[in-house]
Amino acid sequence: MSKKEEKSSNPARILELSGKYWESFALHTGVELDIFTLLDEEGMTIDEIAAELSLSKRGAKAIVSALTALGFLEKEGEIYFDSREAVEFLSKNSPEYLGYMVRHHHYLSKYWAFLPKAVKTGKPIKKRSIHKPDEKELEAFLMGMFNNASLIAPRVADLIELKGCKTLLDLGGGPGTYAIHFCLKNPELEAKIYDLKQSAVFANKLISGFGLKSRIRFVPFDFTKDTITEKFDAVWLSHILHGEGEKSASKIVKIATSSLNKGGKIFIHEFVLDDDQTGPLFPAIFSLNMLIGTKEGKSYTESELKNFLASSGIVDIETLDFEGPSQSRIICGRKK
Structure with missing residues (x-):
């Protein structure tokens, strides 16, 4: 048979x-x-x-x-x-x-019913309202991100080597979960979270709650129009590239790289597809979520993410020995 x-x-x-x-x-x-x-x-x-x-x-x-x-x-x-x-x-x-993430999934469900239309047209069903979001949906999304990240952030903080790094940029860091745990793990580290202003209230509340107001600061930032003038020893990008098409994702990596000091480290945390794009399951299904909710977003393959880094002047690129609960991975490198 x-x-x-x-x-x-x-x-x-x-x-x-x-x-x-x-x-x-x-x-x-x-x-x-x-x-x-x-x-x-x-x-x-x-x-x-x-x-x-x-x-x-x-x-x-x-x-x-x-x-x-x-x-x-x-x-x-x-x-x-x-x-x-x-x-x-x-x-x-x-x-x-984890209720905020459950609520976030519920808010998304009304758009998934129209997946056939999105597949036919290649266009999103849900209009991205990140600049003028519904307050309840924004809370569910940002606190859901905090819920999810909190499950693995302590393990990630143990894995990520930040010895010798004094400053870290959490680009698109939302509520700042990873910046918080990196600072808890590394007492000499100071961090800045660059993200849209809508995230500020949630991030500042969490930063205060962890007693890190003196070491972590939120900076309103929109990569489509703002520039980064500061330099950092390390940059962390977690789950922001999948919301963009290849051109925009590459631009974000270049922005991140340009903010690094010489020898600085960059880390990309994403749901990573195999190069043949047949799996793993969660990144493959997540690409459908991006089809529904974004103009060009998708899950990227390991090779695509490494190419973004290489084309931005990053060397010593490698995939760390890590897999998150939703089959996420971490790819990193160093600026020449």
């Missing part, structure tokens, strides 16, 4: 994948209604949950049942309470709360 015949002999995977969004929307709803925060300290009955959150009893019973079946809630007698996973990641009382 051929591989093609083996794969088509069982439709279960196709049907499961096709309806997977039902499970996603159940999770999204649990987060949006804040069910997990309500149940993280003590359990409640269906009637109590419905009354506390102003839900219909029918709706409360259906969503609580679904979340229990998904393993996010547990039940003893008539009492429902959070699973350990929900307490750790889905309650707002947890420092590891």
Whole structure:
């Protein structure tokens, strides 16, 4: 039997994948209604949950049942309470709360329904509103980025060699998660976050929360019209190139390189496709998200990212021994 015949002999995977969004929307709803925060300290009955959150009893019973079946809630007698996973990641009382990213995914879902149109036209469905964003969507996006980055930033800070570096530029750093953890790891390091002004409130709040106001500063910056006049010992670019086409992405790398001191280090953190563009899965699917939401953005291959660096005068280019939870990688080099 051929591989093609083996794969088509069982439709279960196709049907499961096709309806997977039902499970996603159940999770999204649990987060949006804040069910997990309500149940993280003590359990409640269906009637109590419905009354506390102003839900219909029918709706409360259906969503609580679904979340229990998904393993996010547990039940003893008539009492429902959070699973350990929900307490750790889905309650707002947890420092590891991932709800903002869940909400971000929910906001994106309305555009994914029009993916066939985007594939046909090659044009985005969602108009980028980064300069005039919806406040709730902006909060979900930026704090979602903080949620995600916080899961791996301590590990990245251990991996990235910044010995001898006194200054670091976090270009497009949003809420500044990586700048924060790099400074926590390297007591002599000072950092600046260059990003659009809309990120300032979130970044400054987090910087203050970590007690790093004297070492990290946010600088409003738009790479399409602003220039960087300062010089840094290291530059970090995390998940900003995928929002741009090749010409703009190359320009960003050149801007970053031009801000480096001689011998300075540059690090690119991205969802990286294999050079044959057949995987890994997350970067490949993420390219569809960029098709929906940007004019030219996409996931880049390892060779493309290395070429951006080489054409900007970077040497000693290498891919670090690192893979993030969404199959992200880090490529780095040094300015001559």
